[in-house]
Amino acid sequence: MLVKTQVKYIQSLGQKKFRDATNQFVAEGSKIINELLVSPNVETTALFATASWIARHGTEIGSLPNDIVHEIKESTFNSISQLKTPGEVLGVFKKPEFGGIDVRKSICLMLDEIQDPGNLGSIIRTADWFHIQKIFCSKGCADAFNPKVIQASMGSIARVEVIVGDLESLLNEFHDVPAYAAVLEGANIFQLEPIDSGFIIIGNESKGIRSELLGRRIEKITIPGGGHAESLNAAIAAGIFMALLVGRSQ
Amino acid sequence: MLVKTQVKYIQSLGQKKFRDATNQFVAEGSKIINELLVSPNVETTALFATASWIARHGTEIGSLPNDIVHEIKESTFNSISQLKTPGEVLGVFKKPEFGGIDVRKSICLMLDEIQDPGNLGSIIRTADWFHIQKIFCSKGCADAFNPKVIQASMGSIARVEVIVGDLESLLNEFHDVPAYAAVLEGANIFQLEPIDSGFIIIGNESKGIRSELLGRRIEKITIPGGGHAESLNAAIAAGIFMALLVGRSQ
Numbered sequence: 001m002l003v004k005t006q007v008k009y010i011q012s013l014g015q016k017k018f019r020d021a022t023n024q025f026v027a028e029g030s031k032i033i034n035e036l037l038v039s040p041n042v043e044t045t046a047l048f049a050t051a052s053w054i055a056r057h058g059t060e061i062g063s064l065p066n067d068i069v070h071e072i073k074e075s076t077f078n079s080i081s082q083l084k085t086p087g088e089v090l091g092v093f094k095k096p097e098f099g100g101i102d103v104r105k106s107i108c109l110m111l112d113e114i115q116d117p118g119n120l121g122s123i124i125r126t127a128d129w130f131h132i133q134k135i136f137c138s139k140g141c142a143d144a145f146n147p148k149v150i151q152a153s154m155g156s157i158a159r160v161e162v163i164v165g166d167l168e169s170l171l172n173e174f175h176d177v178p179a180y181a182a183v184l185e186g187a188n189i190f191q192l193e194p195i196d197s198g199f200i201i202i203g204n205e206s207k208g209i210r211s212e213l214l215g216r217r218i219e220k221i222t223i224p225g226g227g228h229a230e231s232l233n234a235a236i237a238a239g240i241f242m243a244l245l246v247g248r249s250q
Numbered sequence: 251m252l253v254k255t256q257v258k259y260i261q262s263l264g265q266k267k268f269r270d271a272t273n274q275f276v277a278e279g280s281k282i283i284n285e286l287l288v289s290p291n292v293e294t295t296a297l298f299a300t301a302s303w304i305a306r307h308g309t310e311i312g313s314l315p316n317d318i319v320h321e322i323k324e325s326t327f328n329s330i331s332q333l334k335t336p337g338e339v340l341g342v343f344k345k346p347e348f349g350g351i352d353v354r355k356s357i358c359l360m361l362d363e364i365q366d367p368g369n370l371g372s373i374i375r376t377a378d379w380f381h382i383q384k385i386f387c388s389k390g391c392a393d394a395f396n397p398k399v400i401q402a403s404m405g406s407i408a409r410v411e412v413i414v415g416d417l418e419s420l421l422n423e424f425h426d427v428p429a430y431a432a433v434l435e436g437a438n439i440f441q442l443e444p445i446d447s448g449f450i451i452i453g454n455e456s457k458g459i460r461s462e463l464l465g466r467r468i469e470k471i472t473i474p475g476g477g478h479a480e481s482l483n484a485a486i487a488a489g490i491f492m493a494l495l496v497g498r499s500q
Contacts, residue, residue: 031480118368122483122485122486125479125482125483125486126479126482126483126486127477128477128478128479129473129475129477129478129479129481129482130475130476130477131475131476131477131478132477152483154479154480154481155479155480156478156479159477159478159479190497190498223379223493223497224497225379225380225381225497226380226381226497227377227378227379227380227381227382227409228378228379228381228406228409229375229376229378229379229404229405229406229409230281230404230405231379231404232375232376232379232489233372233375233376233402233485233489235372235483235485235486236372236375236376236485236486236489239482239483239486239489239490240489240490240493240497243473243490243493243494244493244494247440247473247474247475247476247490248440
């Protein structure tokens, strides 16, 4: 059974201000939910699933208190789902909490105004693939807990910490940490060696990285292509940067 | 002025069967339209734009017959646009025509059931960046002339030929051409040399490449990551394959 207040609550979490106020977010789909349920970083607040899903997922939900698992009918998902084809499970979770990593000894991403939720989710997923554990987002980025970002991140939001802040202050604070910025005219990325620490900076989908961030001590790097497209999609550029600067040492 | 039959016609091109029947497609947004207008491969059928857009784009529309440029009011775009925030120009174009390239001497992509239009568009754009001129799509792929694919391809559809066909037959026909398939368990891509001809095969978002395509003579290649994500997004994997196998020789 799903009561009106629950429907309203879940719908409200579609908005950033309610996610921020409650520190919670919504995820959908069996694959993502399974990852969030077993993550040590994420606490489950409520789970809404069909009887059949619940029967098949005894292991994952075994440790949850009974009163947070709600059996609902498949047809009921229409009122709470943000997906075109609602699945058979939806969860409300507290935003993940992470133990700190040493930024000076790690590779972190900095995203400057990545506004497309699909791009942001895809970048989080790719970071997780290459074991990058921290992403700093400028205030103009899409919200990492937006349902579309959660869908595209495929559960990686439970393993990659996303922090929103002022990138300029951060670059000042860590002025001794190397920083590599994806730009259209810079050093050839194919001629660089893999790195083991530093910031990889990716800019906005149409405007690139804001000029105030491109200080002199930042290495400007380009992916030469030889073709005719004006630019690469921001998530693709981020993926290629991660592959070449981080993954290549695999 | 926009008449009812025009509205109906443009709306009908939102559906694949009408695009196939008329051999036409719709594109929106000044950046993409500008690229299509100047492309030698694409013929413009009709252009709908605000007076202000027309005034600013004399060069691009100079060679078009007067009767295919239609001045319409900004408010009118709501009835024909597929975008959330309609722009000030929309065009109807004939699908591009390409001179043939020698498949045996080129690098081509093969996409097996790439269903997400954003992924397909992004792959077309990335192919264009790395000067890959031909993409073979299985019948289960999204339609390359779907408005969402066109938006994500950012005009690259005018420069990259997309052909739909049976990939198995194609691999049989070109059995002497090397083929590299993106899989989760295969040779380490970072240890390969760049290639100058062959097929790069990318599989479906959740199922990967169908087993019937993964014959023995295909090289199975993996992007090792070292992290915890189960897989990479298909467009990101395609981007990394193109960068490492094609772009690296830049």
